[in-house]
Amino acid sequence: MFLGSPKRDPYINATIELQGSAEHGGQLFRMNCAGCHGIGAQGLLGPDLHNVSNRRSDAKLIKQVVGGTTPPMPSFEMEPQAMADLLAHLHSLS
């Protein structure tokens, strides 16, 4: 859970500075997210995530995943590198 401006959060800053692997991010997605968002991110219980990176900033996307602010979506704890990989995967969903 983050307080204050997302731009100044050290976890978000660290994640945004890293180079993410969309391939590893895809694996993480299939393990952790596909149950609710669908194996192709087409949406099930959770919304369709195609083009989500055009609608939301990276800081917002990171907050969505680790913040736990929109139940029933749980909060995920992951290293900044894993989060950067997941972010690269979300960017690839167009």
Ligand code: HEC
């Ligand atoms: C238990 C089901 C569940 C799981 C697991 C889950 N989500 Fe979600 N997700 C949701 C729901 C429901 C919403 C809509 C929340 C809201 O805004 O009310 C959501 C919203 C989102 C959004 C915002 C979509 C938008 O249009 O703004 C993103 C991005 C997202 N999820 C990514 C992920 C990622 C990445 C994972 C895996 C790390 C994940 N979710 C795992 C249920 C889930």
